[in-house]
Amino acid sequence: MLKQVQHDSPKISAVFEPNSGNRQEESIPGYDNAFTSATKVIIPRLTQIKRDENKPAPLDGQTLTDVIAKTHDNTKHIDDDDELIDYITENTTEGDVVVFLGSHGFRGMIEELVDKIKTE
Numbered sequence: 255m256l257k258q259v260q261h262d263s264p265k266i267s268a269v270f271e272p273n274s275g276n277r278q279e280e281s282i283p284g285y286d287n288a289f290t291s292a293t294k295v296i297i298p299r300l301t302q303i304k305r306d307e308n309k310p311a312p313l314d315g316q317t318l319t320d321v322i323a324k325t326h327d328n329t330k331h332i333d334d335d336d337e338l339i340d341y342i343t344e345n346t347t348e349g350d351v352v353v354f355l356g357s358h359g360f361r362g363m364i365e366e367l368v369d370k371i372k373t374e
Contacts (some may be wrong), residue, residue, distance in 0.1 A: 258316050264350045265293040267342060270322075270361075271356035274303040277312035285318075287325045292353075294328040294345075298338050301358045343374070 269288055275281070277300070289295045297319045303312060313321070319331035332338040343350055352367065354360050 265346070266291060267294050267296060267346060267350065267352045268292040269296045269298055269338070269342075269352065269354045269356075269360070270300055271300055271354075271358055271360065272318070273357040274312065277303065277318070279310050279313070281313075282321050285322050285325070289326045289329075291320060292326070292328075294330070295322055295326055296338065296341070297322070297329070297331045298360065298363070299333045299335060301361070335361055335363055335366075339363060339370060342367060343370055 270289075273283070276284070297315050299319070300315045305312065313332045316332060319329055323329040332341055346352060355363050
């Protein structure tokens with residue numbers, strides 16, 4: 255259940271799962287200060303993508319978290335979808351904003367979060 259707490263401005267939680275092109279090593283400089291408007295950044299379990307064996311391996315979730323954390327202190331990797339939904343529910347209050355940023359469907363997490371908020 256979302257807590258009803260008054261605060262000056264809403265907290266913004268950004269759940270970020272980049273597309274395959276933005277999981278490449280050459281994308282790392284683009285993440286510097288990319289989430290300055292977010293209060294916290296959460297990297298979920300990343301959806302499997304096809305890999306070109308002739309290129310370096312794409313960034314995994316923890317590596318991406320470490321890259322973003324260099325310029326955004328409040329960044330965490332939550333590899334379990336249920337744990338992520340619980341974390342957002344427990345750490346979000348009325349008036350806060352949760353944004354899901356990515357080119358994938360987030361494995362139904364958006365709908366699950368909305369349903370959980372409605373029933374609590």
